[in-house]
Amino acid sequence: MSSESNPVAALVWTFGLMSLFAVGGANSAIPEMHRAAVDVHHWLTDKQFADVFAISQLSPGPNVLIVTLIGYSVAGVAGALAATVAMCGPTALLAYYVSRFLDRSRDARWPAIIQAALVPLSIGLMAASGLIVTQTSDQSWIAVLITIVAAALAFATRINPLWMLLAGGLLGFAGVV
């Protein structure tokens, strides 16, 4: 594969393009990240992808930093930096120009319409993200149960999600999962 010869270039190309298609944010792009990193480029195994997802959720900052972790595992610090800038840069540039354009035109109708049209898409993408990570991470009944309980608690209560992540980690540490 030609991309293997220059992994940093492959990272930039993959995430730069993905950036512009990441409707609904980083969590919606997880299926595409999984497809690129596991299926297409074989940068990570399924298990490593689930691990990287877990680490990204545990660490502070925007969720997009999962690409930092993928980038690092491909090409070290250079890969981490390249993947992050590639995933954030193009869309940040786009946001800059669109906001300037809208400031001048003052027509607030179109953003509302486009947003309404994109909402079902981004929910569908996020649900697909959930499914894909579930298939890589939930290998036992207990694991599925933990997922369901965490989902129910986060949906119905205002408990800080960090506690649920820590509880999941403790159960894993204890060898229950």
Place this chain on the structure above:
Amino acid sequence: MPPESPPVAAPAPDASAPSPPHQPGLLELFLAFAKMSLAGFGGVLVWARRSIVEQHRWMTAEEFNETFALCHFLPGPNIVNLSVVFGSRFRGVAGGLAAFAGLVGPPMVIATVLAALYARYGDIDVLRRTLAGVACAAVGLLFAVVLKMMMPLLKRRDVTGLVILAAVFVAIGLIRWPLQIVLLVAIPLSLAVTILTRRMVKA
């Protein structure tokens, strides 16, 4: 975790009270965004709102919602878009860069350190088990966000929206088609449906 859900109203001191128009400097932008980013375990948005609207009063709640709506409809990480749009509004390109660097820089350093640790120790069984447990819970949180975002569609009985949602889920999650191809079909379709239904409601 749920940075993509619309900003939830945090207990606010009266944000509509007139405040002196204060223009944040570059360093101030960098530090403010670094702070909210590092506080943002499980989603930066709530902290961004708290910092920008309530603490610094750089924007009113309405201005913030408008800016966020814009950043939400654009592709890419919403909060990253927000930092650039927000920073550039006050200090031009340099302001956008300062806010962006504050938001992404410090947590990126942390993520890189974690990645290095994982590369070295990731094979240790205890760590693998622990991370597997975290992943199970994290994906549960993701499903909770999905459910929360679906509730308005369900309440409105928005059948077309739900059909589009399901179709995207099947195409990406089950069939595993590439994102670009699915979106190139789904975005025009969803736009057309949205515009049509709005016309019908008006008529």
